[in-house]
Amino acid sequence: MEQQLEHAYEEVLRRNPGEAEFHQAVREVFDSLGPVLRKNPRYVDAAVLERLCEPERQIIFRVPWVDDAGRVRINRGFRVEYNSALGPYKGGLRFHPSVYLGIVKFLGFEQIFKNALSGLPIGGGKGGSDFDPRGRSTQEVMRFCQSFMTELYRHIGEYTDVPAGDIGVGQREIGYLFGQYKRITNRYESGVLTGKGISWGGSLVRTEATGYGTVLFANEMLGTKGQDLDGRRVTVSGSGNVAIFAIEKATQLGATAVAFSDSSGYVVDEAGIDLELLKEVKLVDRGRAKDYVDRRPGARLVTDGSIWDVPTDVALPCATQNELDENDARTLLKNGAVAVAEGANMPTTPEALRLFQEAGTLFAPGKAANAGGVATSALEMQQNASRDSWTFEYTEERLADIMRDVHARCAATAEEYGRPGDYVVGANIAGFIKVADAMLAQGVI
Structure with missing residues (x-):
């Protein structure tokens, strides 16, 4: 890696010990960025790399709930609001025993570039819990989701942070989370979560x-x-x-x-x-x-x-x-x-x-190939904001257009930087430049 990249990566290791997945995600992006820094030294001067690797906000909280036997259970909840240079934080919630801060940070870091590549105005974030919904009753899942949202609600909003689903969080969980948000806030703010049911603000094709x-x-x-x-x-x-x-x-x-x-x-x-x-x-x-x-x-x-x-x-x-x-x-x-x-x-x-x-x-790479999910979540946000509902055919056409654009952007960027056909390099550089330019325009924040 370039000297600046190597120094920034060493800082990531020092400041985030024991978070192997996060280290891997950062290294994979950094390995592509040497030509960008040589061409655009302003990114180095403004410490964009260092700022990009440090989440804007990391929220960790206790999630107490009661199982069907009446026993009090305790899980840990997370929301990492990583980068809002392009729009409100956007990224899923994962409920799985493997979830810890390093997993959430790796997912949030990837989300920054994925969301940038989608071409839509959304920033990067991710969250979840070490709760395992598998083997739990529907009532237990509901009680956990309600407890989780009782803390999370104060950190999210349609212009602030818009979670969605991920592993262990499907339409059932999103429903319980949204119901508790509505109950606490007394607002039908449908754009605060995506992956909702079609009859109450969801988007066709999101699933x-x-x-x-x-x-x-x-x-x-x-x-x-x-x-x-x-x-x-x-x-x-x-x-x-x-x-x-x-x-x-x-x-x-x-x-x-x-x-x-x-x-x-x-x-x-x-x-x-x-x-x-x-x-x-x-x-x-x-x-x-x-x-x-x-x-x-x-x-x-x-x-x-x-x-x-x-x-x-x-x-x-x-x-x-x-x-x-x-x-x-x-x-x-x-x-x-x-x-x-x-x-x-x-x-x-x-x-x-x-x-x-x-x-x-x-x-x-996933940040390009699986961008369709978050892209359609952003389309769900558009429908919620306009109180509209699109047909399956129209929404799928929008998705297909977005994926063609993502592919074209990655391919063109790889070609520009001398790596034709290398979609990893193309995705990393295209996503980085879009986010980095927005960060520079908004000052040192």
């Missing part, structure tokens, strides 16, 4: 947006080589909204999705994933991979190894951070994978990324 957007970006990448997804084998890790709707869009574009996963293992279905069955198992019954296999002749459940052992043309990691490692990358390359697009946040380890880049594999 599908991240998965759809990831596949649309992958198809745009393939288009630069005169190819597309038609007739391709696709493997998708995960089985939440992102994975399910990535499978749906890939299928619509003529691909065959042959595998998905959850924490119990992965399913291989050579005939192509049965979307309606998968939606019923995962979105309605909240079931496990085995439930799909039990009801789908010919499908098999694998409980060891990796989903990336399945031969595929296009890999879509849509589960969680660092799920695709160096060994997985070697397997994918050996099996002839031509493209990888990240539907999750930072699911590919640095070692795996390096292998894909050395092999010339088309690779779309």
